[in-house]
Amino acid sequence: MARQKLLEVKNLKQYFPAGRGQVVKAVDGVTFDIYKGETFGLVGESGCGKSTTGRTIIRLYEATEGEVLFNGVNVHGKKSKKELKELNRKMQMIFQDPYASLNPRMTVADIIAEGIDIHGLAKTKEERMQRVYELLETVGLNREHASRYPHEFSGGQRQRIGIARALAVEPEFIIADEPISALDVSIQAQVVNLIEAPAA
Numbered sequence: 001m002a003r004q005k006l007l008e009v010k011n012l013k014q015y016f017p018a019g020r021g022q023v024v025k026a027v028d029g030v031t032f033d034i035y036k037g038e039t040f041g042l043v044g045e046s047g048c049g050k051s052t053t054g055r056t057i058i059r060l061y062e063a064t065e066g067e068v069l070f071n072g073v074n075v076h077g078k079k080s081k082k083e084l085k086e087l088n089r090k091m092q093m094i095f096q097d098p099y100a101s102l103n104p105r106m107t108v109a110d111i112i113a114e115g116i117d118i119h120g121l122a123k124t125k126e127e128r129m130q131r132v133y134e135l136l137e138t139v140g141l142n143r144e145h146a147s148r149y150p151h152e153f154s155g156g157q158r159q160r161i162g163i164a165r166a167l168a169v170e171p172e173f174i175i176a177d178e179p180i181s182a183l184d185v186s187i188q189a190q191v192v193n194l195i196e197a198p199a200a
């Protein structure tokens with residue numbers, strides 16, 4: 001069977017203003033394709049633009065120039081609210097910094113279930129909590145953690161919460177910005193296996 005392209009990044013540029021008319025060319029003409037089922041690694045020295053590439057792909061930043069096609073659809077083109085919402089579900093990002101990426105005022109259950117609620121993925125409160133418990137177990141935490149707040153966890157545990165949050169909406173594509181570097185080896189393997197498992 002022919003391999004199907006999931007993501008096409010074409011001549012992507014992301015420039016940031018740096019004062020006095022200067023710009024930082026964080027990403028400057030990057031082109032690559034990612035196929036369905038493929039794990040794609042983006043490697044480069046610190047500050048070369050890897051995180052910015054990821055953030056621009058999922059439209060956290062508007063691209064300065066270039067195109068991002070997801071399943072053939074231009075991510076940066078004009079979109080209806082419904083299309084944007086669906087793209088936001090299908091493309092998830094797990095962030096590098098486990099201290100900055102979780103809302104400190106929300107319980108772990110609410111952090112993980114936020115996407116489930118937004119996208120209507122659970123029919124009842126019981127189903128919602130069941131899903132939260134399953135996701136916590138999947139990432140090596142347990143159901144007692146659901147009612148706690150992010151500051152009660154270690155960096156590695158917070159990263160697992162971020163991963164559970166990304167997985168909660170059953171995405172087709174996950175950008176992982178060095179997400180497992182804070183986890184111990186047995187959990188790393190568990191999480192990688194989980195991410196690699198084909199969708200049911």
Ligand SMILES: Nc1ncnc2c1ncn2[C@@H]1O[C@H](COP(=O)(O)OP(=O)(O)OP(=O)(O)O)[C@@H](O)[C@H]1O
Nearest residue numbers: 016024025026044045046047048049050051052053
């Ligand atoms: N929001 C921003 N505004 C201005 N400059 C930025 C912004 N985000 C990133 N940069 C700059 O863009 C360049 C690329 O940063 P980026 O975080 O994408 O690199 P990276 O390859 O992910 O680095 P690391 O491996 O250290 O995380 C850096 O010079 C950084 O200072």
